[in-house]
Amino acid sequence: MTHANWAGNHRYRADRLHRPATLEQVQEIVSRAPQVRVLGSRHSFNAIADSGELLSLDALPADVIVDRAAATVSFGAALRYGELAAVLDAEGLALHNLASLPHISVAGAVATATHGSGDANGNLATAVAGLEIVTSSGEVVRASRGDADFNGLVVGLGALGAVTRVTLDVEPAYEVRQRVFEGVGWEALFDHLDEIMASGYSVSVFSLWGETSHQVWVKSRYADPVRPDLFGARAATTDLHPITGHDPVNCTQQLGVPGPWSDRLPHFRMGFTPSSGDELQSEYLVPRAHAVAAIGAVRGLADAVRPLLQVTEIRTVAADRLWMSPQYGRDTVGIHFTWKREQDAVERVLVDVEAALEPFGARPHWGKLFLAGAEAIGPLYERLPDFARLAGRLDPRGAFRNPWLIERVVGS
């Protein structure tokens, strides 16, 4: 197969890409394939999605159904957040949060516990109220929040079956305005991190590990008060891109102009290249209680990190109960790196980054580049034995078990 992931740093080794158009075809393909995985929108930076055969579900009908009484929306799993948001906007509805880009598929994002920011916002998987999954026997399993093992099914790492439909919680549409503050000093950041991260509904600190923290993006719900300054830093008066030298036309509108949730919560606009487009990414999720110490530890590596870095982003994510979520049982701070596309050099610096963050129990983002193997990851996830049992029950023949899962998560 000639397909590569979005970043171009992984070429899928699968020799077949199926495009089923009905649930019955998914059942037939999955039950016959010796080794299989579903491919989402290919935005992960590692081999998590690879297998002997792959399925794209984008030919399944999206069939978006809003249930106002239940405050949910359900739809075909290949739908991208940007496409879903267009339907929800028209219905006057919203999701609780979005990632930095609307281009990713909902099922792929949920499978890796993709997140946005906000002290009170769980990752995107926490909005999942129900799933429809085709297991490796071809059986269709439907599960809802509250069912036994549901908290194990949601962040499934693609390892439990083909998710064909997703149901998400919705809420009434809301407006957001975002402002960007430049040059917040490190002292202010370290002394007032909690206050800065609480200064909006969703806050991102961008850093180049230089003299100051670079940019702080504050996204506020329209009715919430906004601050005129952030510890001496004034709000920018022109739109900015978080990566130096890139055109802000790719970014959602700033300068405090109110707009729909779907057009402010992501940093990047649908239809435009997100981020730099020529990059690799890594991210480590650290318990919130260690945020300042962990950020300080990475700052100690600034000289090694900076030559390979396009930008770092620091975000907060609320705790949840999803077994394989990096936020399981703990509020977290995410320390993210957008790297230049120099994988060997990046992997060499990740040795130091992972060693610096190891004392804090850092959990790597499942969809990004990391070095840790199953022996290091296992102890970080207390529900991993339950997850392995669930995978064994739903997929006894191991059709969805790929080399990445064995090497990085469950071990041999």
Ligand SMILES: Cc1cc2nc3c(=O)[nH]c(=O)nc-3n(C[C@H](O)[C@H](O)[C@H](O)COP(=O)(O)OP(=O)(O)OC[C@H]3O[C@@H](n4cnc5c(N)ncnc54)[C@H](O)[C@@H]3O)c2cc1C
């Ligand atoms: C430019 C860029 C910006 C990003 N920004 C963020 C961010 O703000 N926050 C963040 O947390 N992450 C971010 N990411 C990471 C991204 O959200 C994750 O890698 C996510 O998994 C991508 O979703 P996908 O649909 O592309 O999944 P893929 O990479 O295609 O697949 C990921 C996993 O999901 C599984 N999967 C996909 N669909 C299904 C299905 N229907 N059934 C079963 N399993 C399935 C695959 O088998 C695989 O295991 C970013 C990535 C890029 C490239």
